[in-house]
Amino acid sequence: MRSDTILSAEISMPLINRLAVVGVGLIGGSFARALREAGAVAEIVGIDRDRENLDRARELGIIDRGCVDPAEGVRGADFVFVAVPVCAIAAVVALIAPHLAPGAVVTDGGSVKEGVVAECEALLPPAVSFIGGHPIAGTEHSGAAASFAALYRGKRCIVTPTPRSDRAALAKVVAAWEAAGAVVVTMDVAKHDRVVAAISHLPHMVAYALVNAVEGYRHGGEGLLRYSAGGFRDFTRIASSDPIMWRDIALMNKGAVLEMMDHFAGYFGTLRKLVAAGDGPGLERFFRESKESRDAIL
Amino acid sequence: MRSDTILSAEISMPLINRLAVVGVGLIGGSFARALREAGAVAEIVGIDRDRENLDRARELGIIDRGCVDPAEGVRGADFVFVAVPVCAIAAVVALIAPHLAPGAVVTDGGSVKEGVVAECEALLPPAVSFIGGHPIAGTEHSGAAASFAALYRGKRCIVTPTPRSDRAALAKVVAAWEAAGAVVVTMDVAKHDRVVAAISHLPHMVAYALVNAVEGYRHGGEGLLRYSAGGFRDFTRIASSDPIMWRDIALMNKGAVLEMMDHFAGYFGTLRKLVAAGDGPGLERFFRESKESRDAIL
8 A cells, every 4th residue: 555655656746846948938838838738847937038928928827937037047946948049048058057956957949959069068067967959840930928738749859968968867858858749859969960951951041042042033124023923932931930040040050051051052053964954864863853752751 | 776686796705616725634624614614615625635534524514525636626716725745835736737727826824935935936827826825823633633613713824925926816815814714914935934934943943952962961871851840841842743844844944944043053152151151140131131022922
């Protein structure tokens, strides 16, 4: 009897006792909501520079209490999720580092990892762990009010341990994302940055350049963009993304982004040669290979 | 009384007496359905190499009778719509030219115009007019059964007269597309080919090259395409288009496609320089201009 009670008490203990979320927007707010819904957290403290956004998050039950001061907000937290723009992550970690409880686990949601993870690992005291993370999820909306518990359900979250990572801390971060409904994939930071450069950053660079190119083309003094139909609009949707966020990504993942841009330029140059040569069979092969690859990821 | 009767008889005369549609697929079949629905045609003859497709079109009431021989099918038609792949249009026109009734109007639905229109104009006898057309509409399906009357409703149709075009023939083609529900824009053939190169052909070249580039990239022996998420799949949807059709477009609109590819490569190169230089303000400006252009065509 007694051991059963202890066992059930252990089982019902939430994964996280006090969760501090720095940046209670779409990403941070949805993480808080999902963990609350899963019963994986006892208490949630929200930290945000925007007092109105914090009040809204408390009214919506996303957080239990709000705090504009990160140093104060993370006190006593055993799990800290830094959900701020990728260029601000290291600065936030530097700010909270002296105030973290021993044994605390810090993770982030930034879309670039190699530099950020190295910086954050170096900033934290030995008793505190940093584990990088990157949930592949989002919407075009932002702010606490836009967050929802199901954002991560069935979506991939890439977790990027390093040789320095504490195994228990890694397990806790993985468990938290799984509790939020995500499918966790672990990979090293360098590979992560190339994966996202290829499947996300490169397409954005291409789309931004494409829209500017078409807008910049003049035929008899007239622009052509006004003739665009649904297909062009769909294809270039990602060129409507936030310029500040993409400036930061291009700056922070510069090496991998340049590598992918050059890699793409090589393929684009090959295709140009096929068009210039009027090489029918070569063009058909190029298009067919692309179609087959694309159809395989449908 | 008598003149009223004549007047009303004139008003109820359809725009087209006998319509011949060569190629009863999505494009040709939808044109036939739309004109029939609008009461703009008295009789519709379908011409197609595929006897089964013709039978299906007749069963569905798209055409009144079917014919596998183009020469026989166009006999007595006052309006001929050539809705075959763009590389086959001139060959079809050559085939039907000796069998067309004087005063007949021939038009097409091909997505490349300059070369095709010049060829077709040269092939027809003086008493028959060719007017190029290009409806900006379609779906991923093909065949008569996939056609529907509303395909062109509210969509743009570019009609491309030349200095040789007969004004009455041009007016009839414009009226037919308007009866089908399309919004007609007229422009010269050279401009047409640059417009579609910019807003359609270039995006396809970019998407095909992008998918092949990402598929061809190897990190530690492993491909990255399997990590792609919804965003990449949406962006590269057009790379699943028919390789044969795009081979033909790249061959037939070679000049304009190369011009646009080089124009794009210039912008992509500019962006690469901004990334390589870590030029934050320059990157933000590049992305912001693109976003503003993109948002303006929403």
